[in-house]
Amino acid sequence: KQEVTQIPAALSVPEGENLVLNCSFTDSAIYNLQWFRQDPGKGLTSLLLIQSSQREQTSGRLNASLDKSSGRSTLYIAASQPGDSATYLCAVTGGSYIPTFGRGTSLIVHP
């Protein structure tokens, strides 16, 4: 059974810092890995999708990497802003197309 762990559970940083969020998974037989953002009281917004054959994806200040063999992904956020404050969720989809989510990293970027 796939298990997804996200570290740290919570993070508070000053504006402008570069930061790294970590996601690890136990079963490397995956189709893809997706990073989402969830704002309080809202639904999830997809940030980046990395297919199993890819190593990384970039969108603006966000860069996500995938190392299937070690069961790890990182989400790198450059020059963080208060608007980046949210919970970041990692989801891994493997056999039977069932997505498994981590419990998220709650990020606060203070001015």
Place this chain on the structure above:
Amino acid sequence: DTAVSQTPKYLVTQMGNDKSIKCEQNLGHDTMYWYKQDSKKFLKIMFSYNNKELIINETVPNRFSPKSPDKAHLNLHINSLELGDSAVYFCASSQALAGQETQYFGPGTRLLVL
């Protein structure tokens, strides 16, 4: 131009009642999902439909019955509601199966069972 919409947004009801949550997507996607997010924010898939056919049913009590009248709609009916059903229920959709495509989520339905 809401992509994935859910109704109602909030639902407060008594134990033992039957309730339904509706979901609609206007993205032309073939696959739709229901997720449950518990009080500790853990998100878990419940069901997935592809072209109106049930393809994922993740050990959910049979009090929960999804229905997909067409590709754009996936409703969730819950019988005999229990306290433990209190959670946020999210609908999502994707062009193809979750393993291949990005998922788009609705805003959630906050269910509180008293």
